[in-house]
Amino acid sequence: MPELPEVETVVRGLQPVMTGQTIAKVDVRRPDLRIPIPKDFARRLEGQQVAQVRRRAKYVxxxxxxxxxALAHLGMSGRIFIEPxxxxxxxxxxxxxxxxxDGTQIRLNDPRRFGLVEIDRTDALDQHRFFVHLGPDPTGNGFNGPALAAALKGKKCAIKAALLDQRVVAGLGNIYIxxxxxxxxxxxxxxxGAVQGSRAEKLASAVQQVLARAIAAGGSSLRDYVQPSGELGYFQHQxxxxxxxxxxxxxxxxxxARTGGVQRIVQASRSTFYCSRRQR
DNA sequence: CGGCAAACCTGCGAGC
DNA sequence: TGCTCGCAGGTTTGCC
Structure with missing residues (x-):
């Protein structure tokens, strides 16, 4: 489920319960996620104090x-719950x-097990295999019209497929595209490759706006980003x-009756929704 | 290298 | 009620 705004909302929900606190115990109940959980994962976390919780693309x-x-990717169906x-x-x-x-539990729940966790030295993260190919984060300074135009230049695929490529922009997914x-x-x-100049400017600011609105919705519709169930990161979407x-x-x-309204097509074997009259 | 389908898994809703 | 089918927000791999 999670794209960048949901992951951001998870991170903001985790910050108050983890920052400055010590992790007493890590119980790996099922190690066979998409990538097996490293054997030393629990050992390297237990007894350690959390300095900060943040996000890179769709990673916590x-x-x-x-x-x-420690880094976590929630895949398609991953969720995080805070339990008292x-x-x-x-x-x-x-x-x-x-x-x-203090006894608070944080649970990583993932029915489809497309998610993954990993642990690495903080100073080596930029070279980590998950991060080394990632493009700019769309909420950061490195993302704007000219940067997007440069990343798209010469690309022969449809713009929808290009935006799914995390090397172009890191954090967008099927919905927000x-x-x-x-x-x-x-x-x-x-x-x-034809999205250049003012079109790239327009697309870059649309990406920023759509994500900012979704993140704001995550924070405004919930008390401290946590639902009554303890679930983080999911909220009423519009x-x-x-x-x-x-x-x-x-x-x-x-x-x-004449235009068919919003159309659904399949691109790169994913659904795309759009208005053929308004989008050219 | 580019582009595409399939694979990894489980759950859920629609339709019969 | 119960079954089968299609579909799902991500990413990697392997094939042409």
Whole structure:
């Protein structure tokens, strides 16, 4: 489920319960995620103090005072829950349980097990195989119109497929790509290399705007980013086109009977939603 | 190298 | 009610 805004919301929810606290125990209940959990994962975390919790692309980073950083990717179905002291026993898909020194538990739950965790030296993270190929984070300074245009230059695939490529921009996923293309008025079928100049400017700012709105929704609709269930990172979404096949396009007042409203097509074997009248 | 399908897994909703 | 089918927010791999 999680794209960049959901991961950001998870991170903001973890910060108050982990920052400055000591991890008392790490229980790896199922090690066979997409990549097997490293054998020394629990040992390197237990007894260590958390210096900070942050995000890179769709990865959650838990930086320890020891100089190690644990990283987690939630894949398609990964979730993180915060449980108060004396919680219910862990469920079927709670693969990792972190218990903090004050008794608070953090659980990584992932039915499909497409997620992964890893631990590495903090000063070597930039060279880590997961990070070395990542493009700029769309919420950071390195992402803007000219940078996006340069990354897209010469690319022969559709713009939709190019934006799925984490080397171009790191953190976008299937949903927010549809949303950003809609916001910018660019057709998902447009040749990626043809998105240059003012079109690239427009797309870059649409990406920033769509993500900022989603992150704001994550923080505003919940108390401290935590739902009553203890779940982090999921909130009431308000997508303009994603999942709205056949509905009226919210951007134009066209006649649905004639235009078909929001269209669903398949690109790179993923669904894309768009308005063929508004997006060119 | 580029582009695409398949693979990794489980759960859920729709339709019969 | 219960079964089967199709689909799902990510990423890697292998094939042409």
């Amino acid at each position: 980073l838990i930086e320890l005072a020891s100089g190690d950083t 002291q004396n919680p219910e026993p862990p469920g079927k898909h709670d693969h990792i349980v972190f218990t903090m020194a 549809s949303e950003a293309l809609f916001e910018s008025g660019i057709s998902p079928k447009r040749l990626a 997508w303009a086109v994603y999942g709205r096949e056949g509905e009226a396009c919210p951007g134009c007042d066209c006649d649905i």
